[in-house]
Amino acid sequence: MQSIVLFIAMLSVCYASNTAYITPLAGDGSTSLFDFPEDMAQDAYGNMYIADWNKHKILKIAPDGTVSTFAGTGVAGYKNHATATSAQFRNPSGLVFDTAGNLYVADANNHCIRKIIVANGNAGAVSTAFGTGNPGYKNDISPNAQFNVPVNIRVYNNYFYVTDFANHAIRQISPERNVTTVSGGLGAGTTDGGAMVAKHSHPFRLAIDKQGVIYTTDVDSHTIRKITFTQGETPTNVNVTTFAGLAGATGNIDAATGNAARFNAPHGITTDDAGNVYVADLSNHLIRQITPQGVVSTLAGSTVGSDTNSTGTLVKFNQPTQCYFAPDGNIYVSERGNHVIRKISFKPNYAVQTFATTGIALNYPHDIAQDSKGTYFLVNRGTHQIVKITPNGEVTVFAGTGSAGFLDHTDGKKAQFNNPFGMACDENDNLFVTDLDNQRIRKITPDGVVTTFAGSGVKGNVNNSGIKAAFSSPRHIHRDKVGNLYVSDRDSNVIRKITPNAVVTTLAGTPNSPGYVNGPAASAKFNNPGALYLDPTSNLYVTEYDNHTIRKIAADGTVTTLTGGNAAGTSGNGAGCVDGMPTIAKFNGPFGLAGDDAGNLFVADITGQTIRMITQNGYTRTIAGTKTAGRTDHVFGLLGSISGPVVIFIDRAKNMIVVERESNLIRKIPVFPSYMW
Numbered sequence: 001m002q003s004i005v006l007f008i009a010m011l012s013v014c015y016a017s018n019t020a021y022i023t024p025l026a027g028d029g030s031t032s033l034f035d036f037p038e039d040m041a042q043d044a045y046g047n048m049y050i051a052d053w054n055k056h057k058i059l060k061i062a063p064d065g066t067v068s069t070f071a072g073t074g075v076a077g078y079k080n081h082a083t084a085t086s087a088q089f090r091n092p093s094g095l096v097f098d099t100a101g102n103l104y105v106a107d108a109n110n111h112c113i114r115k116i117i118v119a120n121g122n123a124g125a126v127s128t129a130f131g132t133g134n135p136g137y138k139n140d141i142s143p144n145a146q147f148n149v150p151v152n153i154r155v156y157n158n159y160f161y162v163t164d165f166a167n168h169a170i171r172q173i174s175p176e177r178n179v180t181t182v183s184g185g186l187g188a189g190t191t192d193g194g195a196m197v198a199k200h201s202h203p204f205r206l207a208i209d210k211q212g213v214i215y216t217t218d219v220d221s222h223t224i225r226k227i228t229f230t231q232g233e234t235p236t237n238v239n240v241t242t243f244a245g246l247a248g249a250t251g252n253i254d255a256a257t258g259n260a261a262r263f264n265a266p267h268g269i270t271t272d273d274a275g276n277v278y279v280a281d282l283s284n285h286l287i288r289q290i291t292p293q294g295v296v297s298t299l300a301g302s303t304v305g306s307d308t309n310s311t312g313t314l315v316k317f318n319q320p321t322q323c324y325f326a327p328d329g330n331i332y333v334s335e336r337g338n339h340v341i342r343k344i345s346f347k348p349n350y351a352v353q354t355f356a357t358t359g360i361a362l363n364y365p366h367d368i369a370q371d372s373k374g375t376y377f378l379v380n381r382g383t384h385q386i387v388k389i390t391p392n393g394e395v396t397v398f399a400g401t402g403s404a405g406f407l408d409h410t411d412g413k414k415a416q417f418n419n420p421f422g423m424a425c426d427e428n429d430n431l432f433v434t435d436l437d438n439q440r441i442r443k444i445t446p447d448g449v450v451t452t453f454a455g456s457g458v459k460g461n462v463n464n465s466g467i468k469a470a471f472s473s474p475r476h477i478h479r480d481k482v483g484n485l486y487v488s489d490r491d492s493n494v495i496r497k498i499t500p501n502a503v504v505t506t507l508a509g510t511p512n513s514p515g516y517v518n519g520p521a522a523s524a525k526f527n528n529p530g531a532l533y534l535d536p537t538s539n540l541y542v543t544e545y546d547n548h549t550i551r552k553i554a555a556d557g558t559v560t561t562l563t564g565g566n567a568a569g570t571s572g573n574g575a576g577c578v579d580g581m582p583t584i585a586k587f588n589g590p591f592g593l594a595g596d597d598a599g600n601l602f603v604a605d606i607t608g609q610t611i612r613m614i615t616q617n618g619y620t621r622t623i624a625g626t627k628t629a630g631r632t633d634h635v636f637g638l639l640g641s642i643s644g645p646v647v648i649f650i651d652r653a654k655n656m657i658v659v660e661r662e663s664n665l666i667r668k669i670p671v672f673p674s675y676m677w
Contacts, residue, residue, distance in 0.1 A: 001505065004478045005259060005341045006272040013021075014023055016081040019424075021345070023123065024656065025078050025199070026577070027377070028235055028261040028343065028637055028653050031492040033059075033067050033339070034050065034052055034053035034055075034059065034334075034339045034340060034341065035052055035055050035323075035339060035587075035640065036052060036053035036054035036055070036149075036336055036339075037050050037051070037052055037053075037059075037321070037332070037334035037335070037336070037339070037341060038050075038051045038052065038053050038093045038322055038334060038342075039042045039051045039093060039094045039095045039106070039152060039181045039205075039324070039381075040041075040093040040095065040322060040323050040324040040326070040332050040334060041096055041097055041103065041324070042324075042326040042327050042332075043097060043101065043118070043121060044101070044327070044505065044580070044581035044582075044584065045063070045120075045580060045581070045583070045584050046062075046063040046579070046580045046581070046582045046584070047060055047061065047062055047063065047120045048060070048061040048119055048326070048332065048341070049061075049070060049095055049098055049103060049556060050095075050211075050334065050341065050463075051090045051092040051093055051094060051095050051105065051106075051398050052092070053092065053093060054072075055072070055073060056075065056076045056077075056087070056088065056089045056090060056091065056092065057069055057070075057071065057072035057073075057089070057092070057353065058071040058072055058084075058092060058095070058105060058116070059620035059645060061341065063580075064109065064119060068346050069085055070084060070085075070116075070123050071085060071087055071089070071090045071105075071116050071123050071126055072084075072087060072088065072092070072347055073085065073086060073087070074090055075088060075304070075566070076088065076090045076091070076109075077089075077090060078090060078091070078110045078133055079130060080114075080125075080126050080127050081125070081126055082124070082125045082461055083125075084116055084123035084124065084125070084126050085123070086564065087114075087126035089105065089107050089110065090107060090108070090109040090110045091107070091108040091109065091110075092106070092107050092114075093106050093107075093108040093150075093151040093152065093444045093603065094106030094108075094150070094151055094152035094153040094163075094205075096153045096154050096155050096160070096164075097155075097173070098155055099120075099155075099158065100160075101118050101119075102115055102116065102117055102118050103115070103116040103117075103118050103123075104129060104160065105151055105153075106150045106151055106153040106162060106163075107150070108149050108150060108151050108165070108421075108454050109132075109149065110133055111131055111132070111133060111134060111136070111146070111148060111149065111150065112128050112129075112130060112131030112132065112133050112150070112160065113128070113129045113130040113131055113147075113150060113153060113160070114126055114127065114128055114172075115127050115128070116416075116465040122491060128143065128396075130142040130145060130147075130173055130179060131140070131143065131145060131146060131147045131150070132145075132146055132153050132159075132175065133561065134146065134149070135148040135149070135166070136148060136549070137164075137169070137185060138179075139171075139179050139180050139181060140178075140179060141175065141176075141177055141178050141179070142177040142178075142179055142406050144430050145173075145209060146593040147162065147164050147167070147251070147473050147579045148162070148164060148165070148166035148167045148341065149166040150162045150163065150165065150171075151163050151165045151169075151204055151205070152204065152206055153206045154206055154207065154208050154501070156208045156212055156231070157212070157231060158175045158373050158607050159172055159173065159174055159231060160172070160173040161173075161182065161206060161208065161214060163203045163204060163205060163216060164184075164203075165187050165202055165203065165204065165373060165539030166187070166202075167184070167202060167211060167428055168184045168185065168186070168188045168189070168199065168200045168202060168203065169182075169183070169184035169185035169200065169202060169203070169458075170182040170183050170184055170200065170206065170214065170216060170227065171185075172235055174233050176233065177236075178233055178261040180234050181195070181215050181242060181380065181461050182195065182214070182227060182229060182238060183195055183198045183200065183227055183229075183234045183238055183240045184198060184199055184200040184203065184240075186199055187199065187353060188200070188201045188202065188220065189201060189239050190218070190223070190247035190248070192240050192241050193239070193240060194238055194239060194240075195229075195235065195238035197448075198218070198238070198240035200218050200225065200240075201217045201218050201219070201220035201221040201247075202211070202218065202219045202220045203216045203217065203218055203219075203225070203265050204216075204218075204266075204268075205217050205267060205268050205269045205280075205322060207269045207270045207271045207277065208271070209271040209275055209277075210271075210275070211275075212231060212433070213226060213227065213228055213334075214226070214227040214229070215227075215230075215243060215269055215271065215277050216269065216279065217266040217267055217268070218247075218266075218271050219265055219266065219267060221245070221247040221248060222243070222245050222246075222249060222250050222262070222263045222265065222266065223242050223243075223244065223245035223246070223247055223263065223266075224243045224245055224263070224266060224269070224277070224279060224290065225240055225241070225242055225243060225619040226240070226241050226243035227239070227240050228243075231498070236459050237378050239267050239456075241564060242258070242259060242326045243256070243258075243263055243277075243290070244258060244259075244261045244263070244280075244290050244294060245259065245262060245263045245581070246259040246260075246261075246262065247259075248569055248574050249262060249264065249592070250264045250265075250283075251263075251264065252264065252281075252284045252286065252303060253296070253300050253335065254288075254296055254297045255295070255297060256296055257293070257294040257295055258294055258402065259289075261296035261594070262298035263279065263281050263283075263284065263285040263288070264281060264283035265281070265282045266279045266280065266281050266282065266284040266288075267280050267281075267320070267321045267322065268280030268282075268320065268321055268323045268324070269323070269332075270323050270324050270325040270329075270331065271325060272325045273616060273617070274292075275291075275292040275324075275424060276289055276290065276291055276292065276525060277289070278290075278299065278323050278325065278331060279291040279323070280321055280322055280333060281301075281320070281530065282319050282320060282321055282336075282369070282400070283303050283319075284301075284303055285302065285303055285316065285317045285318060285319065285320065286288070286298050286299075286300070286301040286302070286303065286317065286320075286332060287299045287300045287301055287317070287320060287323055287331070287335075287344065289471070293396075293577060297568070299315045299344070300317070300344060301316065301320070302316055308337045314642050317333065317335055317337075317338070317342070317490045318335055318336070318337025318338045319335060319336040319337035319338075320333045320334070320335050320336075320342075321334055321335065321336050322334045322346075322577040323326060324543035326621055327581060328347045328621070329615055329617075329619060329621075330343050330344060331343070331345075332344070338463060338590065340526040341415075343380075351633075351634070351637060351640070351669060351670065352634055352637050352640030352642070352668075352669060353631075353633050353667065353668045353669070353670060354665055354666075354667055354668070355393065355657070355665070355666035355667060355668045356393045356634055357389060357393045357394075357395050357666065358393055358394055359394050359396055359674045360380075360387060360395045362380060362387075362395070362665070363380055363381070363382025363383050363483070363662070363664065364380070364381040364382035364664070365378055365379065365380055365420045365659050365660075365661055365664060365665075365666065366367065366378075366380075366381045366420070366421055366422070366646055366647060366659060366661060367379045367421065367646075367647050367659070368423070368647055368649045368651070368659050368666070369423045369425040369487075370425065370649070370651050370652060371425055371432060371446070371571065372427070372429055373429075373650060374391050374651075374653075375389070375390060375391070376388070376389040376390075376391075376651075376657075377386060377389070377398060377425070377431055378395075378659070378666070379420045379422070379423050379433065380400075381419060381420060381421065381661070382659040383400065383402045383421060384400050384401075384402065384403065384404045384405075384416070384417045384419065385400030385401075385402055385417070385420075386397075386398045386399040386400055386417075386420065386423070386431065386433065386444065387391035387399055387410075387436050389632065389666075395631065397413055398413075398414055398444070398448065399412035399413065399417075399450055400412070400415060400416065400417050400420070401414060401415070401416050404416070404417070404418045404419070404437070405417075405418060406418060406435075406438045406440075406457065406564050407450075408442075408450050408451050408452055409449075409450055410448075410449050410450075411446060411448060412448030412449065412450050413448070415439045415442075415450035416433050416577035417433070417438065417442065418435060418436070418437040418438045419430075419435070419436040419437040419438075419486070420433050420434065420435050420436065421433075421434045421435075421436040421475045421476070422434040422474070422475055422476040422477040422487075422488075423477065424477045424478060424479040424485065425479070426479060426483065428446070428513060428635065429446040430443055430444065430445055430446065431443070431444040432444075432453060432477055432479065432485055433477075434475055434476070434477050434487060435455075435462040435474075436456045436473055436474060436475060436490075437473075438455075438457055439455050439456070439457050439459050439460075439470065439471045439474070440452050440453075440454065440455035440456075440457055440471070440472070440474075440486070441453045441454040441455055441471070441474060441477070441498065443485065445482065447577075447607030452466075452467055453466070453498075453502055454466055454467065454469050454471075454498055454502045454504055455467060455470065455471050455474070456468060456469065456470050458470055458492070459471070459472050459473070460472060460492075461489065461494065461506070461511040461512060462504075463496075463504050463505050463506055464503075465501070465502055465503050466502040466504075470477060471487070471489055471492075471496065472490070472491035472492040473489065473490040473491040473492075474487045474488070474489050474490070474496070475487075475488050475489075475490045476529075476530055476532065477532070477533050478531075478532035478533060478540075478646060480534050482500070483499075483500035484497055484498065484499055484500065485497070485498040486498075486507065486534065486540060486627070487532075487534050488529040488530055488531070488532060489529075490528060491512075491531065492509075492511045493509055493510070493511070493512065493514045493515075493526045493527060493528070493529060493544060494506050494507075494508065494510070494526065494529070495507045495509055495526070495529060495532070495540070495553065496511030505551065506522075506523065507523055507540070507541075507553065507557070508521040508522075508526075508553045508557060509521070509524055509525060509526045509529070509557055509559075510522070510523060510524065510525050514523055514526070514527040514528070516547050516548075516549075516596070517525060517559075518551075518558075518560050518561060519558065519559060520557060520558060521553065521558070521559060522557075524559035525545040525550065526542065526544060526547070527544055527547045528544060528545045528546040528547070529542050529543070529544055529551075530542065530543040530544065530545050530572065530590070530591050530593070530619075531543045531591060531592050531593035531604075531647070532591075532593065533593045533594060533595045533601065535595055535599065536597075537555070538555040539552055539553065539555065540552070541553075541562065541593060541595070542591045542593075543590040543591055543592070543603060544590065545589050545590065545606075546562075546584065546592060546636070547565070548563075548564050548575045548576075548587045548588060548590065548613065549561050549564035549565060549587070549590070550562040550564055550573065550587070550590060550593075550601070550603065551562070555652040558665060561582075561586075562582065562601075562614070562618070563582040563585045563614060563618060563620055564582075564585060564586060564587045564590065565586065575588045575607075576588055576608075576610040577605060577610060577622065577627055578620075579612075579619075579620050579621045579622055580619065580620060581618055581619055582618045582620075585614075585619075587603065587612065587620075588605055588606075588607040588609065589606040589607030590603045590604070590605055590606070590607060590609035590612075590649075591603075591604045591645070591646050592604030592645060592646055592647040592648040592659070593604075594649060594650050594656070595650075596649040596650060596654075598615055598616070599616040600614065600615055600616060601613070601614040602614075602623075602656065603648070603649075604645035604647060604648050604658065605625075605645070606644055606645055606646055607641065608625070608627060609625050609626070609627055609628060609629050609630075609641070609642055609644075609645070610622050610624065610625030610626075610627055610642070610645075611623050611624040611625055611642070611645060611648065611656075611658060611669075613639075617649055622638065623637050623638070623639070624637035624638065624640055624642065624658075624669065624675070625641065625642045625645070626637055626638065626639065626640070626641045628641060628660065629641065629642070629643040629644065630642070630643060631643055631660075631663045633667075639667065640667075641657065642660055642663075643662040643663040643665075644661045644662030644663065645658050645659070645660050645667075646659055647659040647662070653671050655668055655669065656668070656669040
């Protein structure tokens, strides 16, 4: 086992979605770690697996950068074994995980697909999954089917797809182990058309987008081919077209579509969640990008082969053979010429700034909202008031006398609150405030008139209308587009729903029964539910401080755990600050919650002193905070220290606003960028 340094470049802030930041992931430029790295795959724990053609091994890169042998002896051969490191491969080239977490290997010069049992990131037995081990071209139920130099493998809806290099074919393996041909297999060629007509010329890599469309690189014809088809035991409605490049013509032409673009021995290919295609253009030493509309551009690299790390076209690659869009949102590139693995990230630096305020001092600030005019309203818990913050940072009292109490009033400054906590704003600029110790939901009009919207003032859990209902320490509040309010009722450990007519019901949770139970809404259990966020498809997300989880309430009321785990460790992952897929991600006191239009969630991890991001595919990563309390601004978010983040709010200008109650600050991450996560 060898250990290397994982380099992270602290780069200048750039918010362009197609700006690529290139950093080394693993390899020292010699053949000591990687000799001829080919395909890559990433597991749920953040480990990266590399098929090394010349080493005849599958190598593993841990998140800390440690490189080890995962499978294979390093001597070319064909041997299955109960111990993965005692098995033998001959030029492994393609990798993919199935839905059960097992790793499949396109074992090119053994002419078969091998399977490695994987449990918790550890390798088990190696066996032959498909193919006879002898070269040939035969469609049949495996193991009778034959391949001839299979170099790549991908999975879609439990069907495997293989680039059968020497047979010039794209093959399909059904869940019933039936091997058929999708396209090609009729000899080398460049013909577009249906399954019985289309030809490929040494297809090397393939990628499958979310709609099930296959893209493949035809090395000899210097083109990118696109295959649409209907999935089934035998593929039907197959149509092969040339997506980019001109058969037989080499070159490097960007800003072009279709056959006006040029490539030079394109090898690797991958697709992102937005439908963009990326190509490792080997002889051009470039990573190319093709939009869903077919527009070709250079994402990174120059036509001079070298090993420079930088951004965009300042980067230099040396024979990139594969690019892989991983679950963590980065693109990884394997390079034959440099014997390294490089990482392309699109992430901005999430600069942390302090929102400067003047006038009244903030005192234990909490939730924040913004009206249609751009004015912010902040719950100032320490003074039992709602304050107004103009866009230039001037703070004035909007409602509350400054003393704890309960009083509705037509003059907001004469009204009284007792530990106001959460706040939401409607389309008419009315504010709804959870008045925690008054056990009520209060309403404040734009003119400052304060009334009680719901709650009797008597602590309890009573579903009814308006002031006939009862709450038990209502905290966070969120409003949907049709006027419903959602409230986390802390002491009763349930989520309440309030209609525009103030009818209060229990949406999810077992009243007065804290715990950690997923399932139907009425039998689910929460423990100290916190912030709420409703996505565009009506899924409601909830942070749980005591269970250290992010829970999801589906539109049908079913409660599940999105990511994280409870502190006791009886279910989930326990407390911590660990990035990764849901099986390993950890939170430490998740409190605030927000979401963006792209489907990402953002969590204020109050005890962890960080801001976390959960991508659409469930991957959690830290975007701001040092994990130690502080109040340092920094252009690089991970070097900006924060203290007690309780609320995250995305304002009308797409800025991320973070409220810190321990430091009495409002922080701002300006001009929320577009990104590829």
